[in-house]
Amino acid sequence: MPERSRRPGADRDGADRGQLSLSAVEGAVGVLLVLGALASFFAGVPAPADERAALDATASDAATVLSGENPRHAGATRLAEVARSPDAFERERDALRRRVAAVLPENVLFEVRTPHGTVGFDPPDDVAVGVATVPTRYGDVTIRVWYA
Template identity: 60%
Template sequence: MYRAQLPLSLVEVALGAVLILGVALGFALGTPAPETRAPQLEAYAADTATILANEPPRHDGATRLREVVASERAFERERDALERRVARILPENVLFHVETPHGSVGTPVPRRFTTGTATVPTGFGTVRIEVWYA
């Protein structure tokens, strides 16, 4: 009579141990972390666009971006300053590409990288800012 109960108890203990180990492994290994790079990159791009769109111009124009896109001559004059300014705005581990109607500055956008993008309409055209981790 007691012999029939012993194997059933062992089976219950074994199943309980497997269940506990499974739950413990679930907590230990967890689930994969959600992709957090894209939202952060979008924030970097939007912040950069906001700063440039509200920053006073170096020479003439309503804002820094309007000054840069006012003409091809203005873009050529401001190209290096724009590139240095964007590099100072972003963290060191973030690369960028700024495209204007008259040209672009920064590093060409690589394929298969997660990027963040912001576009800013100006009176002279749209400026597109794209950022990604180095």
């Protein structure tokens, strides 16, 4: 039996098959990518499980920024400088208060405890407080934050 010639798009028994255009497939994939990106923007980042976790993250972020800053006078970092001695703490107290206030969001109050004194505010008893501690050569510096 002689072999029949096949037309493009026909399968073995000669029936026509539909073929998707490559540009249509590319367009569909592009639309899905764009919709996926838009959905991720609209969904946003989930809120922290509780207020305390968000405050701990805020305190940790502030501690990271402050522990990486150069000292104004002496010491390895700004936090090591204020922990160095009572005189250094007194000299840097106001500058530290201004810098911590600048680093934190406006709706967050703070307290910074050093071996030689405290800067900031006393937290109320009935609020969630986030805490981060930075060890320095001269002692630990603890940053406590809470929502105003």
